[in-house]
Amino acid sequence: MQFKVTAQSLQKTFPGITLPAEALAAELNLDLGHLQLLRDGFNEWDAADETVCLLLLYLIHEINQGSLCLHLRDERLLAFASQLDLPGSPEDWLAIDWHAFSLSGHAMFVLANDCLYLRKYHNAEQQLTADISRLITGFTGSAFTAEHINGVLSELLGQLKFERVEPKQIQAIAICLLQSFSIISGGPGTGKTTIMLSVLRGLVKLGYAVDSMALAAPTGRAANRMSEAIRHGIQHDIRDPDETDQALTELEATTIHRLLGARATRGGFQHGSDNPLRCQVLVVDEVSMVDIMLMKQLMSAVADDCRVILLGDQFQLPSVNAGAVLSDLMPPQEVVGYCSEQLLEDLQVMLAGCPEADAIVHSLQCVNKPQLLTDRVTVLSVSKRCQPEIAAASELVRQGRSSALTRLLPVIDEVHATPDSGLAWLPETLNVDQWRGFYLNWIGRYYQSHQGNFKAQLDVLEGFAETQIQLYDNALGAIFKVIGQCRILTFVNQTEVGATRMNEVVCQWMRSWLGEPAGLWFHGAVVMMQENNHTLGIYNGDVAILLRASSGQMRAVFPHSGGYQSHSVHVLPRFTAAYAMTVHKSQGSEFTHVLMPFPDRPEHRLMCREILYTGMTRAKQSVTLYARGVSLRAAIERKTRRHSGLSFWYNPSKKR
Numbered sequence: 001m002q003f004k005v006t007a008q009s010l011q012k013t014f015p016g017i018t019l020p021a022e023a024l025a026a027e028l029n030l031d032l033g034h035l036q037l038l039r040d041g042f043n044e045w046d047a048a049d050e051t052v053c054l055l056l057l058y059l060i061h062e063i064n065q066g067s068l069c070l071h072l073r074d075e076r077l078l079a080f081a082s083q084l085d086l087p088g089s090p091e092d093w094l095a096i097d098w099h100a101f102s103l104s105g106h107a108m109f110v111l112a113n114d115c116l117y118l119r120k121y122h123n124a125e126q127q128l129t130a131d132i133s134r135l136i137t138g139f140t141g142s143a144f145t146a147e148h149i150n151g152v153l154s155e156l157l158g159q160l161k162f163e164r165v166e167p168k169q170i171q172a173i174a175i176c177l178l179q180s181f182s183i184i185s186g187g188p189g190t191g192k193t194t195i196m197l198s199v200l201r202g203l204v205k206l207g208y209a210v211d212s213m214a215l216a217a218p219t220g221r222a223a224n225r226m227s228e229a230i231r232h233g234i235q236h237d238i239r240d241p242d243e244t245d246q247a248l249t250e251l252e253a254t255t256i257h258r259l260l261g262a263r264a265t266r267g268g269f270q271h272g273s274d275n276p277l278r279c280q281v282l283v284v285d286e287v288s289m290v291d292i293m294l295m296k297q298l299m300s301a302v303a304d305d306c307r308v309i310l311l312g313d314q315f316q317l318p319s320v321n322a323g324a325v326l327s328d329l330m331p332p333q334e335v336v337g338y339c340s341e342q343l344l345e346d347l348q349v350m351l352a353g354c355p356e357a358d359a360i361v362h363s364l365q366c367v368n369k370p371q372l373l374t375d376r377v378t379v380l381s382v383s384k385r386c387q388p389e390i391a392a393a394s395e396l397v398r399q400g401r402s403s404a405l406t407r408l409l410p411v412i413d414e415v416h417a418t419p420d421s422g423l424a425w426l427p428e429t430l431n432v433d434q435w436r437g438f439y440l441n442w443i444g445r446y447y448q449s450h451q452g453n454f455k456a457q458l459d460v461l462e463g464f465a466e467t468q469i470q471l472y473d474n475a476l477g478a479i480f481k482v483i484g485q486c487r488i489l490t491f492v493n494q495t496e497v498g499a500t501r502m503n504e505v506v507c508q509w510m511r512s513w514l515g516e517p518a519g520l521w522f523h524g525a526v527v528m529m530q531e532n533n534h535t536l537g538i539y540n541g542d543v544a545i546l547l548r549a550s551s552g553q554m555r556a557v558f559p560h561s562g563g564y565q566s567h568s569v570h571v572l573p574r575f576t577a578a579y580a581m582t583v584h585k586s587q588g589s590e591f592t593h594v595l596m597p598f599p600d601r602p603e604h605r606l607m608c609r610e611i612l613y614t615g616m617t618r619a620k621q622s623v624t625l626y627a628r629g630v631s632l633r634a635a636i637e638r639k640t641r642r643h644s645g646l647s648f649w650y651n652p653s654k655k656r
């Protein structure tokens with residue numbers, strides 16, 4: 001938990017140094033923990049002057065914004081320095097002897113490639129780089145020739161039920177079978193899970209045992225979705241699944257923390273370089289949510305004979321903690337689609353007989369000096385699930401094209417005009433009561449138009465027999481379909497456009513619509529967990545419906561392994577209403593219709609492209625934005641920027 005630093009605490013921490021404390025506290029994202037570390041240092045360092053102090057405060061700010069380091073030539077730093085009359089230039093700052101600043105005999109900072117690091121982040125970055133290199137160049141597991149893969153690949157493609165497998169999907173499967181380390185990035189519905197399934201099936205055909213495979217994701221909910229997706233894929237997308245497919249459906253994905261054996265009390269992990277994981281294939285999903293420290297630990301625990309496949313969407317929100325590992329590992333836009341001559345030759349052999357072979361080969365360009373990751377990444381871009389207008393609009397957001405997007409958005413002025421399909425923009429002109437009326441109408445429309453599936457089924461479930469939940473599959477199925485219809489996704493928790501307030505207002509309306517008495521919770525309330533409970537198999541972000549059971553007790557019912565499970569509300573982790581949730585919480589979920597209200601301050605720090613992109617791409621059918629034009633433009637134009645030294649994997653000689 002971070003405590004916001006005040007001007008007063010800054011002055012107290014650095015009494016000998018004249019600082020524009022008010023400006024610093026207002027503009028920088030500082031925390032007390034890091035500040036105390038600097039205070040301890042300043043007591044020991046003779047050479048620390050005002051410039052050092054300000055640069056280190058800016059370093060803390062950058063770390064708290066998710067960067068691993070401070071780029072000493074960064075334009076924003078230069079603008080900030082000139083605003084504060086900070087003496088010197090980047091050349092002077094680079095010439096400071098940063099190694100001289102140590103605490104208890106340990107150097108605290110590292111300067112590398114014009115970037116200033118706290119040592120722990122530099123070490124993490126170095127170790128991650130070394131481990132990924134090791135997994136690529138020192139792989140000791142089974143490798144397959146292109147000829148060998150050719151037979152398996154055509155069998156795999158022939159077993160997919162789709163009318164057309166996209167060229168990039170085929171390329172991704174081929175690359176994952178060929179390479180010991182590969183990454184697939186793509187937006188929602190572009191087929192990452194489908195590819196993963198084909199790759200796992202291919203590896204089984206090539207001789208890997210199902211029990212040598214491990215699946216992991218950063219959160220329990222994402223891990224659950226991964227296992228469910230495999231079961232669903234085998235059932236629906238594969239022609240004539242056989243026994244090994246059946247075995248694959250039994251693979252249970254786990255959280256990365258659990259896989260690594262995180263120690264609850266002593267901290268640290270059981271698995272690392274000295275005690276590697278035993279799996280020979282590791283697939284990690286939702287990698288955009290994994291921070292540098294966890295990724296470093298995970299890669300260090302992967303044995304030399306293990307294949308690694310990373311899946312995620314590089315354009316989604318980066319991890320809560322420091323780093324943007326997935327996007328750092330992906331190629332910059334200008335080198336997407338580049339590969340080595342060797343890969344091109346291999347692809348020609350692997351794809352022999354495949355009707356898409358020419359399209360794939362012609363979409364690639366050879367580079368003279370391939371780097372470590374050049375031949376190991378595939379970007380998927382055709383969504384097989386998302387409504388085309390939403391896909392096109394989210395692409396404009398991703399590219400930061402605010403004018404093009406605002407031109408594309410149909411402007412509406414009332415709730416009845418919100419579309420059943422596609423996009424709409426309601427410019428923010430409503431007063432508080434009108435705004436509440438708007439979103440109650442919006443939510444009410446979906447719940448009321450499905451009354452028979454929601455209100456009527458709640459009557460069926462009133463006083464349900466808690467030990468025989470399987471008897472209510474139909475009623476619960478109908479209810480969860482309605483719950484998945486609509487969600488308000490917010491940037492913030494507080495204010496009239498924040499999840500907390502909106503949930504209160506919606507709960508009040510729901511209670512009265514359902515005719516429920518006053519009280520803390522009610523029969524039919526839709527709720528979301530805010531913590532994990534591994535024993536119950538319940539995870540942060542899981543959504544449940546509260547129902548009164550035959551015992552009179554309120555119970556929460558969750559979808560679980562194709563059926564449902566119920567728990568007394570008294571044993572649940574902390575939970576909240578789920579009609580509105582922050583975009584951060586919605587990661588990995590999908591809804592038919594999404595309403596996104598923007599904070600009215602365009603300069604709000606959460607107003608950024610990645611949040612808007614992540615929120616919009618949660619919607620399958622319609623997105624309605626409630627925003628001032630200036631806020632909408634600000635969000636699209638502000639890109640999250642996290643500095644690290646990891647982005648040199650494609651062209652190390654390129655200067656930033």
Ligand SMILES: Nc1ncnc2c1ncn2[C@@H]1O[C@H](COP(=O)(O)OP(=O)(O)OP(=O)(O)O)[C@@H](O)[C@H]1O
Nearest residue numbers: 162164165166187188189190191192193194384385
């Ligand atoms: N080539 C294809 N043709 C038709 N449908 C496809 C194709 N590829 C995948 N699908 C279907 O599209 C849907 C989305 O695919 P999948 O779940 O693999 O995407 P994803 O990228 O993993 O999505 P998410 O990020 O939301 O988990 C699935 O229902 C899948 O069956």
